[in-house]
Amino acid sequence: MPQLIVRGIAAEQMGKISSSLVEELAAICECATDNFVIDCLNTTSVFNGSVVETYPFIEVKWFERGLAVRDRFAKSLAEHVKALGIPEMEIAFTTYREDSYYVNGERCFDSEN
Template sequence: MPHLYFRGLSVERVQAMSGSLEAELSVIIGCEPSDLMLEVIHTTCVSGGRIAPSYPFVEIAWFERGREVRDAVARCLDRLIRDGGVPEVEVAFRGYRPSDYYANGEPFGVDPAEAELEALRADNAKLKEDLARARKAAAAATAGSMSTRLRDALRE
């Protein structure tokens, strides 16, 4: 993780830039070069009833790392691919949540929103219990000291 899927580029082109690409991206992303998975997807593009060249496209599937890192990764890919003689290339990112990504049947992490929601539910339950105890204590305290006439007036 991250996975980089290359379409419209030859295996040889990706292989030629892979050393530089892995070295640069590992620094930008903050991972080991061996954590990067580069795959060349063989596709056949059809346009106007004929086989046409596939447009150079790179899709990065990863755990979101923020705009600054995304921009740096896109610029790095663009530079290395276009320096290899490709006139233009598009890059797209697909972000995974660690709680939705599994390895060997185990999730990579907990969704922060789910964890926050559970914490809020626990806090809410405690507040409900505290409020019920406070109401009960207040009712007991006022029941013994309040006159019947005052209690009847408050009920109305």
């Protein structure tokens, strides 16, 4: 955690920036690099009866770290993607509640303390 779900950007492209991106994002989040997952989805977009190119969109699923960290995270992510020659993309954050997160059926966080 965080998990980046990427649409409209090829896995090969994301692979080129994945190491430096994750290192920078881990520093911003103050966590280890092995906490990150990048999933690149193969999508087919349609508009007005035709198949069209998928607009670059990255969803970040994470535990909230505050507005300042979120802003730095989004800026870093956008800069790395722009370095691939992709001039614009959208980034959206989905925040998990700690008391609703389980691994192997076990609650990860003690919400009663």
